[in-house]
Amino acid sequence: MLQQREIDDLCAFIKARDGFTIIAHMSPDGDTLGSSLALLWLLRKLGKQAEAVCADPAPSMYAFLPLAGEVLLPSKAAGYENVIAVDCADKARLGKAVDLFEAATATYNIDHHPTNDAYARHNAVDPSAAATGELIYRLAQSLCVQIEADFASCLYAALMTDTGNFAYSNTTGETMRIAGDLLDAGADGYGLNLRIYRSTSLERLRLLQLAIANIRLYREGAVGITSLSRAEIEESGAHDEDTEGVVDCVRDIESVEIAIFIKENGSNGWKISLRSKLMADVGAIAAQMGGGGHARAAGYSARGDLIAVWADALRRAEEALA
Ligand SMILES: [Mn+2]
Structure with missing residues (x-):
């Protein structure tokens, strides 16, 4: 856990300055968006000038988050002198927003990824x-800002999405205590659950149908792999963001310890998502491949044909099980 002194340093940084550009990571998820929007709300509550920036547009499932309409593409950003990167494990995750980071006079990196390389000042x-x-949340507490419903909903979404709806092994008592405080402050927990977890299109189900048909199991079912080509994604009629969750489908198979989903990105480019259930460290596999993540959830990119990328991922998974 972060020392209170470290939170106090962050409070002092914010109090002493004005003009903040908050940067969420590229291909944004619920944590980077919810945390960035909550921080934007907090800074404005303190009377500070602030903006939130992301290299990619927010997925439509997060468009209903309070202040979500204010997330700017880097080209539209004012570029304030103080930059705070949120949930970005390394500089590359800033994507095109990296120019704003490089141009800043002061930089802060607020994150929880174990692979974070402390790239900011x-x-x-x-x-x-x-x-x-x-x-x-701890920052808001330390700044003695009374939290309100909008802030609470953004942070609840952040906690909810990084814990798989408060279900993954990273969910702690502290996570639940914070979530409880957020609900008390007016977070729309049920509404967020409906929008983020219980809302799907028929096209997305058709996409899952294709992904499920492609699943192959290895090592007595301990390794499960599937893939989706561009053609299959297009055939389903689903959006690219609908591939989110495919890897979890594979992980849910009873025997599977390591789940792998290989998605075609562009010509011969693949994005590999990894999940593990109990023992295997898929973060280490991703790190070998220049990617990142945690022991239970990680990812990397690869080039080449599908057969080679598949075989390589399988070999690394087998090594991780050994
Ligand atoms: Mn996160």
């Missing part, structure tokens, strides 16, 4: 936190 990194949202 100031770093507040806590791998024991289930979500970066937990750190933003």
Whole structure:
């Protein structure tokens, strides 16, 4: 857990300055968006000038989050002198927003990824936190800001998505205590659950149907792999973001310890998502391949034909099980 002194340093940084550009990571998820929007709300509550920036547009499932309409593409950003990166494990995760980071006079890195390489001038990194949202919550507490419903919903979404709806092994008592406080402050927990977890299109189900048909099991079912080509994604009529969750489908198979989903990105480019259930460290596999993540959830990119990428991922998974 982050020392209170480290949270106090972050408070002092914010109090002493004005003009903040918050940067969420590329291909944004619920934690980076919810945490960035909550931080934007917090800074404005303190009377500070602030903006939130992301290299990629937010997926439509997060468009209903309070302040979500204010997330700017890097080209539209004012670029304030103080930059705070949120939930970004390394500089590359800033994507095109990296120019704003490089141009800043002061930089802060608030994150919870164990692979974080402390790339900013100031770093507040806590791998024991289930979500970066937990750190933003502690920041609000330390700044003595009375939290309101909008802030609470953004942070609840951050915690909810990084813990798989408060179900993954990273969910701690602290996570639940914070979530409880957020509900008391007016977070729309049920509404967020409906929108994020219980809402799907028929096209997405058709996409899952294709992904499920492609599943192959190895090592007495301990390794499960599937893939989706561009053609299959297009055939289903689903959006690219609908591939989120495919890897979890594979992991849910009873015998599977390591689940792998290989998605075609562009010409001969593949994005590999990894999950493990109990023992295997898939973060280590991703790190070998220049990717990142945690022991239970990680990812990397690869080039080449599908057969080679598949065989390589299988070999690494087998090694991780050994
Ligand atoms: Mn996160």
